[in-house]
Amino acid sequence: MKFALHFGNNTFPGGAGAARLARLAEAAGFDSVFAVDHVVLPDAYDSTYPYAAGGRLPGNQFSAMPDPLIWMAFAAAATTRLRLMTGVIILPLRNPLVLAKQVATLDHMSGGRIELGIGVGWLREEFEALGVPFAARGRRADDYVAAMRALWREESASHAGEFVQFSGVSCSPRPGAGAVPIIVGGHSEAAARRAGRLGDGFFPSIGAQVDTMPLLEVARRAAAAAGRDPDAIEMLGGCPGALPGSGEDPLAAVEARRKQGIHRVVLPVNRFLPDLEDSLPRFGETVIRACA
Incomplete structure (x- = not known):
């Protein structure tokens, strides 16, 4: 069983805190640390946040949430083995060619320690602010995944999709393993089917207001x-x-989670506060090593 810490970048938005968390997590035996994503947060929104009972984001729109890729680069530079993952990046809001370049560069420079967790988003007002249609965002995400994988796989890449088209372009450096693992996040059957159809993994995001364990079988069937x-x-x-x-x-x-089919347990880092220097090593010794 592997273990991951979630909400790294919004819990530790500063450089010193990011390095502290990454080093302690690595030393304790955690496999990975996740960083969340929003490009902008509106002052007011009608959309429902699906990962809290009240339907609202915790904190407020002024809370620091560093860009996950830049935060992950900082954490990767402070460690040697720890894997870093976007948990999740809102894929339809990103230019897939730019994102493919950024992720492949980060994977190359970290020695192959990057995973790209993706989601299709829930905050319509954020899409509107960025000028990206909220409708068909699932199809857009599928197309972006195919485009990025073509760029990672081929020296002279081409892709002809619904939303992205290019021919005979190179995007270097490419990931050392030929691709970066793509983990599909979400709490819906559509997310589970997407994970089964094209993902390297499935992350039914913690905090969902529904039982997500049945979605594992949906992903397997897909x-x-x-x-x-x-x-x-x-x-x-x-x-x-x-x-x-x-x-x-x-x-x-x-x-119990292992018997349900879970391969990597994801835990919110805030539950280990404030004494990370005590709580993370203790968890590593009593749980992570015992489950190895």
Whole structure:
């Protein structure tokens, strides 16, 4: 079982805090740290945030949320083994050629430690501010994934999709492994089907106001229908019982998630505050190493 910490960049938006978190997570045995994404946050919005009971983002629009890729670059420079992932980047809001270049560069310079978690977004007002249509954002995301993979795979790449078209272009450096793993995030059946159809993994984002465990089977069925190996899709998921102060047996909670098909447990970093120097090593010793 692998373990990840979520909400790294908005919990530790400064450079010193980012380096502190990354180094402590690596030393404790965590596999990865995630960084969240919003380009802009409107002063007022009618959209419903799906990962909190009240339907509103925690904090406010003025809370610091560094760009996830730049934050991940800083964390990668402070570590040697820790993997970094966008959890998730709102893919339809990004130019896929620019994003492919940024992610491949970061993967190249970090020694292959980058994963691209993607989502289609929920905040209509953010799309409007960036001039990107909110409708068909799922199809747009699918097209962007195909375009990025073509750029990572081919020296002279071409792509003819619904939203992106190019021919005979090179985007270097390319990822050392030929691609960057793409983890599809979301709490809907559409997200699960997308993960099965084209993802390297599926992350039913923690905090969803619905039971996301049944979505794992949706993703597996979609993978089989697409002629892919369902067992090759990495499944990520939260595990509240493993958190400090939960009152549950963390090893039993992790084992229950393992039996449900989870490969990587994702935990919010704020539950380890304020004493990271004590809580992360203790979790590493009592849980991560015991589950290795």
